[in-house]
Amino acid sequence: MKKKITLIVSLTAVLLLSGCWDVTEPQRMYYIDGIGIDYKDGQYEIYMQIINFANVAKSEGPTPQAAPSEIGFAKGKTMEEALFNLYRSIDQKVFWGHMTFIVFSEEALKSENSIAVIDSFLRHRETRYQILAYCTQEPIKDVLLITPILNKSLTASKLSNPLHTKELATYVEPVDLRKLLIFLNEPGHEVNIPFIEINKNWETAKEPTTETALTGFGLVSRKGFKGYLKDGAARGVQWVYHKKTRGDVTIKLENKEKEYLTVDLEKLSTKIKPIVKNNEVTFEVDIKLNAIINGFKGKVSTDEIRKGIIKEVKKDIKKSYEEGLKLDVDVFRLSEQLYRKNIKAWKKLQKDGKVPLTADSLKLNVTVNKVNPGRKTFAETIKE
Structure with a gap:
């Protein structure tokens, strides 16, 4: 009798289990590694870098025919409108939990809504406070299309993981969104955001290549963008x-x-x-x-x-x-x-x-x- 009761209880418990029917399979999602934000003619221009994980965990080397990433682009009167315009051309679910950095153009930092843009990312339930912030005067699309030296995975790039080079030199300390908000909220309400330039000092046997370099800071206060400290002025x-x-x-x-x-x-x-x-x-x-x-x-x-x-x-x-x-x-x-x-x-x-x-x-x-x-x-x- 006890065995029958145990069996009935077990079968009932199995039937009540919901299972994983509503979980999206990993291969059916796109993973965002970085976002670029520009502001021109009264509109936000959003660049979304979707990373290819085919090369991330391969010990024998990258897959040559697989593109390391693709960049999506859209405009909108607000950042959210631009993102929804971009969603219309995406054929899979987008996952934001692996996002590691945001690149702001100078015009985006000068915009009166630059702080509101940062707040929008932090309100999203999938994003984290550890997202790194950068600024640049280079075309954002060109920055996001750069691949690491020797065609390493983008997860090992300077923008995704700048601490990799910290053992060599600590010229510019990374700033994440958590630190950015703390510095803007506390006296004297200013923050130094790492400044990116495109470095053209590398080349292969076939052609010249480019790499990102951290060469200074963009100076931002709660009242807006102040300017740059570059090269020798930032040392x-x-x-x-x-x-x-x-x-x-x-x-x-x-x-x-x-x-x-x-x-x-x-x-x-x-x-x-x-x-x-x-x-x-x-x-x-x-x-x-x-x-x-x-x-x-x-x-x-x-x-x-x-x-x-x-x-x-x-x-x-x-x-x-x-x-x-x-x-x-x-x-x-x-x-x-x-x-x-x-x-x-x-x-x-x-x-x-x-x-x-x-x-x-x-x-x-x-x-x-x-x-x-x-x-x-x-x-x-x-x-x-």
Whole structure:
């Protein structure tokens, strides 16, 4: 009797199971990797990059006949209208959960609705706060059509996963939508968005190729787009950023007209201390570094190397800071430091979330803890 009851209960439970009848099969969906947003003539222009996963998990190499991605394009008076116009030409379900980046054109950032566009993506239930944000002056379609070196999968591209190159150099720190919203909502209500350029320094035996390069920042506030820090003007940001970073400086050796030395630097820490006096605030920035020497044969002392590193790092930081002041941007978020550490002073001095800054508001102290000669191929390279 007990066996019959158990059997009836089991059969009833099986019949009540809903199964997976309403689940879309993975091969019957399109997966979005990135979105490009432009704004022209009062309309949004949307570029949708749909990625081909045929090459993602193949150990024997990519499938040559399979296109790594396809780019869809549509226009609309709003971003949502443009997306629905694009849906009309898509023959499968679209999955947004793998979306990894958004690229904004300069005109899209200048649009008064740029923040609303970001909010629209975050309201979608399939998207995530970890989506990376970029800006560019290049044609967005050209940026999205670039494939990684050696035809690797697009999931390994610089835009999809910029941290892959962090072990080589941390020139521009990635910014995701979560960080972007936090920086715009908190003093001084500004954010540095990584700036993309198309690099044409690569080629195969058959033809030249292109690759994306992060070469600076687009500066955005809650009131709109402020401008760019590019190339040399952006170098100082990496030394003030709070996380550990890696970069390089090239120093000119003393008393030697044509001899230079490139040094690898690892930033250990950055400490910023706001000092308020007579209704004015200055910021003491204390930076500690380690240095590794590469590729030099000759006699040079560690004191000479330290002096050269400190001089170049300070020059980089001051240039980024002063270029930011020209654009009315607090590139190092110094106002936030005062907000965190002395809220009373911040309330007294701030205007629209920012404290007044001048060229004299920044006081730098750079310390080089260690100078590592690397492999001691040449005994005379470092002289204590």
